[in-house]
Amino acid sequence: MTTTKHLLTSVEMARFVANGFHRMDAIVPSDLNERALPVFDAGHQSLPHVDYGTPVKRAFPEGSISRELVELPEVAGALQSLIGADPTVDHHAIHIREPHEGSAQPLHGDAIIDTRQDAFDVQLMYYPQEVTADMGGTLSVPGSHLRRTNESDTGRYQNLRGQTRLTCPAGTVVLLHHGIWHGGRRNDSDIRRYMYKIRFNPTVPQVRTWDVSDLDDPQVSAELSAYHPWSEHATSRLEIHNRIKVWRALTNDPSFDIDYWATRVANRPGRV
Numbered sequence: 001m002t003t004t005k006h007l008l009t010s011v012e013m014a015r016f017v018a019n020g021f022h023r024m025d026a027i028v029p030s031d032l033n034e035r036a037l038p039v040f041d042a043g044h045q046s047l048p049h050v051d052y053g054t055p056v057k058r059a060f061p062e063g064s065i066s067r068e069l070v071e072l073p074e075v076a077g078a079l080q081s082l083i084g085a086d087p088t089v090d091h092h093a094i095h096i097r098e099p100h101e102g103s104a105q106p107l108h109g110d111a112i113i114d115t116r117q118d119a120f121d122v123q124l125m126y127y128p129q130e131v132t133a134d135m136g137g138t139l140s141v142p143g144s145h146l147r148r149t150n151e152s153d154t155g156r157y158q159n160l161r162g163q164t165r166l167t168c169p170a171g172t173v174v175l176l177h178h179g180i181w182h183g184g185r186r187n188d189s190d191i192r193r194y195m196y197k198i199r200f201n202p203t204v205p206q207v208r209t210w211d212v213s214d215l216d217d218p219q220v221s222a223e224l225s226a227y228h229p230w231s232e233h234a235t236s237r238l239e240i241h242n243r244i245k246v247w248r249a250l251t252n253d254p255s256f257d258i259d260y261w262a263t264r265v266a267n268r269p270g271r272v
Protein backbone atom coordinates (compact mmCIF):
# COMPACT_ATOMS: atom_id res chain seq x y z
CA MET A 1 0.00 0.00 0.00
CA THR A 2 2.04 2.90 -1.28
CA THR A 3 -0.33 5.74 -2.02
CA THR A 4 -0.39 8.89 0.01
CA LYS A 5 -2.77 10.61 -2.38
CA HIS A 6 -6.08 9.44 -1.01
CA LEU A 7 -5.51 9.81 2.70
CA LEU A 8 -8.52 10.65 4.83
CA THR A 9 -8.77 14.11 6.34
CA SER A 10 -8.92 14.69 10.09
CA VAL A 11 -12.63 15.46 9.75
CA GLU A 12 -13.20 12.11 8.00
CA MET A 13 -11.12 10.33 10.64
CA ALA A 14 -13.16 11.96 13.41
CA ARG A 15 -16.35 10.85 11.62
CA PHE A 16 -14.97 7.30 11.59
CA VAL A 17 -14.18 7.51 15.30
CA ALA A 18 -17.78 8.64 15.95
CA ASN A 19 -19.56 6.27 13.57
CA GLY A 20 -17.26 3.26 13.35
CA PHE A 21 -17.22 3.05 9.55
CA HIS A 22 -16.04 4.76 6.37
CA ARG A 23 -18.10 4.05 3.26
CA MET A 24 -16.92 4.37 -0.36
CA ASP A 25 -19.64 3.83 -2.95
CA ALA A 26 -18.89 2.28 -6.37
CA ILE A 27 -15.14 2.77 -6.16
CA VAL A 28 -14.22 -0.66 -7.51
CA PRO A 29 -14.09 -0.74 -11.33
CA SER A 30 -16.72 -2.90 -13.00
CA ASP A 31 -14.17 -5.27 -14.56
CA LEU A 32 -12.88 -6.19 -11.09
CA ASN A 33 -16.47 -6.66 -9.86
CA GLU A 34 -17.16 -8.94 -12.81
CA ARG A 35 -14.04 -11.01 -12.10
CA ALA A 36 -14.92 -11.24 -8.42
CA LEU A 37 -18.47 -12.57 -8.82
CA PRO A 38 -17.68 -16.10 -10.12
CA VAL A 39 -14.83 -16.43 -7.61
CA PHE A 40 -17.11 -15.49 -4.73
CA ASP A 41 -19.83 -17.74 -6.14
CA ALA A 42 -17.45 -20.70 -5.77
CA GLY A 43 -17.32 -19.98 -2.03
CA HIS A 44 -14.62 -19.80 0.59
CA GLN A 45 -12.47 -22.58 -0.90
CA SER A 46 -11.79 -20.32 -3.90
CA LEU A 47 -9.79 -17.99 -1.64
CA PRO A 48 -6.12 -18.64 -0.90
CA HIS A 49 -5.48 -19.83 2.64
CA VAL A 50 -3.95 -17.02 4.67
CA ASP A 51 -2.29 -17.63 8.02
CA TYR A 52 -3.23 -15.17 10.76
CA GLY A 53 -0.91 -12.17 10.72
CA THR A 54 0.38 -12.50 7.15
CA PRO A 55 1.64 -9.27 5.51
CA VAL A 56 -0.72 -8.10 2.76
CA LYS A 57 1.73 -8.65 -0.10
CA ARG A 58 2.45 -12.21 1.01
CA ALA A 59 -1.23 -12.95 1.68
CA PHE A 60 -2.49 -11.74 -1.68
CA PRO A 61 -0.38 -12.53 -4.78
CA GLU A 62 0.02 -9.91 -7.47
CA GLY A 63 -2.87 -10.06 -9.95
CA SER A 64 -5.29 -11.55 -7.39
CA ILE A 65 -8.66 -9.88 -6.82
CA SER A 66 -7.78 -9.25 -3.17
CA ARG A 67 -4.50 -7.54 -4.04
CA GLU A 68 -6.09 -5.36 -6.72
CA LEU A 69 -8.86 -4.44 -4.31
CA VAL A 70 -6.57 -3.31 -1.50
CA GLU A 71 -4.31 -1.45 -3.93
CA LEU A 72 -7.10 0.68 -5.41
CA PRO A 73 -5.91 4.19 -4.50
CA GLU A 74 -9.07 5.10 -2.55
CA VAL A 75 -8.97 1.84 -0.59
CA ALA A 76 -5.22 1.95 0.03
CA GLY A 77 -5.40 5.59 1.15
CA ALA A 78 -8.30 4.97 3.53
CA LEU A 79 -6.64 1.83 4.95
CA GLN A 80 -3.34 3.64 5.44
CA SER A 81 -5.22 6.44 7.24
CA LEU A 82 -7.11 4.13 9.56
CA ILE A 83 -4.61 1.40 10.34
CA GLY A 84 -1.20 2.77 9.28
CA ALA A 85 1.39 1.33 6.95
CA ASP A 86 1.96 -2.38 6.37
CA PRO A 87 -0.99 -3.97 8.17
CA THR A 88 -1.22 -7.74 8.32
CA VAL A 89 -4.17 -9.84 7.25
CA ASP A 90 -5.94 -11.39 10.23
CA HIS A 91 -8.31 -13.45 8.08
CA HIS A 92 -10.53 -13.11 5.04
CA ALA A 93 -13.83 -14.73 4.09
CA ILE A 94 -16.68 -14.68 1.60
CA HIS A 95 -20.10 -14.14 3.16
CA ILE A 96 -23.07 -15.30 1.12
CA ARG A 97 -26.74 -14.59 1.85
CA GLU A 98 -28.80 -17.13 -0.07
CA PRO A 99 -32.00 -16.16 -1.92
CA HIS A 100 -35.10 -16.55 0.27
CA GLU A 101 -32.97 -18.07 3.01
CA GLY A 102 -35.61 -17.32 5.64
CA SER A 103 -33.55 -15.93 8.50
CA ALA A 104 -31.22 -13.10 9.39
CA GLN A 105 -27.88 -13.31 11.15
CA PRO A 106 -28.08 -12.09 14.75
CA LEU A 107 -26.48 -8.76 15.57
CA HIS A 108 -22.90 -9.31 16.75
CA GLY A 109 -19.39 -7.91 16.97
CA ASP A 110 -16.51 -9.89 15.49
CA ALA A 111 -14.60 -10.23 18.75
CA ILE A 112 -14.62 -11.17 22.37
CA ILE A 113 -14.56 -8.17 24.66
CA ASP A 114 -11.67 -6.11 23.32
CA THR A 115 -10.59 -3.33 25.65
CA ARG A 116 -8.01 -1.64 23.41
CA GLN A 117 -8.55 2.10 23.34
CA ASP A 118 -5.34 3.04 21.56
CA ALA A 119 -5.59 0.56 18.67
CA PHE A 120 -8.23 -1.16 16.58
CA ASP A 121 -8.50 -3.58 13.69
CA VAL A 122 -10.15 -2.57 10.45
CA GLN A 123 -12.60 -4.79 8.61
CA LEU A 124 -13.02 -4.25 4.89
CA MET A 125 -16.37 -5.25 3.40
CA TYR A 126 -16.59 -5.37 -0.39
CA TYR A 127 -19.86 -5.74 -2.34
CA PRO A 128 -19.19 -6.66 -6.00
CA GLN A 129 -22.83 -6.41 -7.04
CA GLU A 130 -25.60 -3.87 -6.44
CA VAL A 131 -27.29 -4.59 -3.09
CA THR A 132 -30.97 -3.68 -3.05
CA ALA A 133 -33.25 -3.41 -0.01
CA ASP A 134 -34.56 -6.97 -0.26
CA MET A 135 -31.13 -8.62 -0.72
CA GLY A 136 -30.18 -8.81 2.94
CA GLY A 137 -27.57 -6.08 3.04
CA THR A 138 -25.35 -5.85 6.09
CA LEU A 139 -27.08 -4.26 9.07
CA SER A 140 -24.88 -2.13 11.28
CA VAL A 141 -25.39 0.24 14.18
CA PRO A 142 -23.42 3.47 13.70
CA GLY A 143 -21.57 4.48 16.84
CA SER A 144 -21.82 1.06 18.55
CA HIS A 145 -18.16 0.12 18.09
CA LEU A 146 -16.86 1.53 21.36
CA ARG A 147 -19.61 -0.10 23.44
CA ARG A 148 -17.78 -3.20 24.59
CA THR A 149 -19.73 -6.40 24.05
CA ASN A 150 -18.85 -10.04 23.90
CA GLU A 151 -19.34 -11.27 20.30
CA SER A 152 -23.02 -12.29 19.96
CA ASP A 153 -24.31 -10.91 23.28
CA THR A 154 -26.25 -8.36 21.24
CA GLY A 155 -28.02 -11.07 19.22
CA ARG A 156 -31.30 -10.67 21.11
CA TYR A 157 -31.73 -7.10 19.84
CA GLN A 158 -33.86 -7.28 16.74
CA ASN A 159 -33.83 -3.63 15.75
CA LEU A 160 -32.15 -0.56 17.19
CA ARG A 161 -32.93 3.06 16.46
CA GLY A 162 -30.44 4.48 13.99
CA GLN A 163 -29.38 1.11 12.57
CA THR A 164 -28.62 1.06 8.87
CA ARG A 165 -29.22 -1.74 6.45
CA LEU A 166 -26.77 -1.43 3.61
CA THR A 167 -28.03 -0.85 0.09
CA CYS A 168 -25.33 0.16 -2.36
CA PRO A 169 -24.18 0.23 -5.96
CA ALA A 170 -21.83 -2.48 -7.26
CA GLY A 171 -18.21 -1.99 -6.25
CA THR A 172 -18.87 -0.48 -2.84
CA VAL A 173 -16.31 -0.87 -0.04
CA VAL A 174 -16.98 -0.14 3.63
CA LEU A 175 -14.18 -0.03 6.20
CA LEU A 176 -15.30 -0.72 9.76
CA HIS A 177 -13.92 -0.59 13.27
CA HIS A 178 -13.75 -4.20 14.49
CA GLY A 179 -16.13 -3.49 17.37
CA ILE A 180 -19.14 -2.34 15.34
CA TRP A 181 -22.38 -4.24 15.91
CA HIS A 182 -23.47 -5.77 12.62
CA GLY A 183 -25.11 -8.77 10.95
CA GLY A 184 -26.20 -10.04 7.54
CA ARG A 185 -29.90 -9.47 7.00
CA ARG A 186 -32.41 -11.91 5.58
CA ASN A 187 -32.24 -12.12 1.80
CA ASP A 188 -35.80 -12.00 0.44
CA SER A 189 -34.72 -11.63 -3.18
CA ASP A 190 -34.05 -14.20 -5.93
CA ILE A 191 -30.37 -13.20 -6.06
CA ARG A 192 -27.39 -14.58 -4.10
CA ARG A 193 -25.79 -11.69 -2.23
CA TYR A 194 -22.00 -11.66 -1.79
CA MET A 195 -19.78 -9.78 0.60
CA TYR A 196 -16.02 -10.29 0.86
CA LYS A 197 -14.48 -9.39 4.19
CA ILE A 198 -10.83 -8.86 5.08
CA ARG A 199 -9.77 -8.12 8.64
CA PHE A 200 -6.53 -6.16 9.03
CA ASN A 201 -4.34 -5.85 12.13
CA PRO A 202 -2.10 -2.80 12.63
CA THR A 203 1.67 -3.32 12.82
CA VAL A 204 2.56 0.30 13.61
CA PRO A 205 1.15 2.79 16.14
CA GLN A 206 -2.10 4.21 14.76
CA VAL A 207 -0.93 7.76 15.32
CA ARG A 208 -1.40 10.59 12.79
CA THR A 209 -1.54 8.14 9.89
CA TRP A 210 -3.90 10.35 7.85
CA ASP A 211 -3.68 13.84 6.30
CA VAL A 212 -3.48 15.93 9.47
CA SER A 213 -3.43 19.33 7.76
CA ASP A 214 -6.97 20.06 9.01
CA LEU A 215 -6.38 18.78 12.55
CA ASP A 216 -7.49 22.08 14.10
CA ASP A 217 -10.69 22.31 12.07
CA PRO A 218 -13.57 22.83 14.57
CA GLN A 219 -15.52 20.25 12.57
CA VAL A 220 -13.29 17.56 14.15
CA SER A 221 -14.84 18.15 17.59
CA ALA A 222 -18.28 18.51 16.01
CA GLU A 223 -17.95 15.06 14.39
CA LEU A 224 -16.69 13.50 17.63
CA SER A 225 -19.68 15.01 19.47
CA ALA A 226 -22.32 13.29 17.32
CA TYR A 227 -25.25 11.68 19.15
CA HIS A 228 -26.67 8.39 17.89
CA PRO A 229 -30.33 7.55 18.42
CA TRP A 230 -29.83 4.07 19.92
CA SER A 231 -28.80 5.41 23.32
CA GLU A 232 -30.37 7.89 25.72
CA HIS A 233 -29.07 11.45 25.54
CA ALA A 234 -27.14 11.15 28.81
CA THR A 235 -25.68 7.75 27.96
CA SER A 236 -24.48 9.10 24.64
CA ARG A 237 -22.02 11.19 26.61
CA LEU A 238 -20.22 7.96 27.55
CA GLU A 239 -19.63 7.31 23.85
CA ILE A 240 -18.31 10.86 23.36
CA HIS A 241 -15.99 10.27 26.31
CA ASN A 242 -14.82 7.01 24.70
CA ARG A 243 -14.19 8.88 21.43
CA ILE A 244 -12.12 11.52 23.22
CA LYS A 245 -9.88 8.71 24.51
CA VAL A 246 -9.53 7.24 21.01
CA TRP A 247 -8.80 10.67 19.51
CA ARG A 248 -6.16 11.39 22.15
CA ALA A 249 -4.47 8.11 21.21
CA LEU A 250 -4.77 8.66 17.45
CA THR A 251 -3.34 12.18 17.63
CA ASN A 252 -0.92 11.47 20.50
CA ASP A 253 -2.40 14.51 22.19
CA PRO A 254 -3.29 13.72 25.82
CA SER A 255 -4.73 17.22 26.25
CA PHE A 256 -7.42 16.87 23.59
CA ASP A 257 -10.87 17.30 25.07
CA ILE A 258 -14.47 18.25 24.38
CA ASP A 259 -16.21 20.44 26.96
CA TYR A 260 -13.54 19.53 29.55
CA TRP A 261 -15.13 16.08 30.10
CA ALA A 262 -12.04 13.87 30.04
CA THR A 263 -9.87 16.44 31.82
CA ARG A 264 -12.39 16.75 34.65
CA VAL A 265 -12.75 13.03 35.30
CA ALA A 266 -8.96 12.51 35.20
CA ASN A 267 -8.29 15.26 37.73
CA ARG A 268 -6.42 13.86 40.78
CA PRO A 269 -4.63 16.85 42.38
CA GLY A 270 -1.36 15.97 44.04
CA ARG A 271 -1.08 12.44 42.62
CA VAL A 272 1.68 11.46 40.28
Ligand SMILES: O=C(O)CCC(=O)C(=O)O
Nearest residue numbers: 095137138183184185195
Ligand atom coordinates in the same frame (compact mmCIF):
# COMPACT_ATOMS: atom_id res chain seq x y z
O1 LIG B 1 -23.24 -11.12 5.48
C1 LIG B 1 -23.12 -10.01 6.00
O2 LIG B 1 -23.59 -9.00 5.49
C2 LIG B 1 -22.37 -9.85 7.29
C3 LIG B 1 -21.68 -11.09 7.73
C4 LIG B 1 -20.65 -10.81 8.75
O3 LIG B 1 -20.08 -9.75 8.80
C5 LIG B 1 -20.25 -11.82 9.72
O4 LIG B 1 -20.64 -12.98 9.60
O5 LIG B 1 -19.51 -11.48 10.66
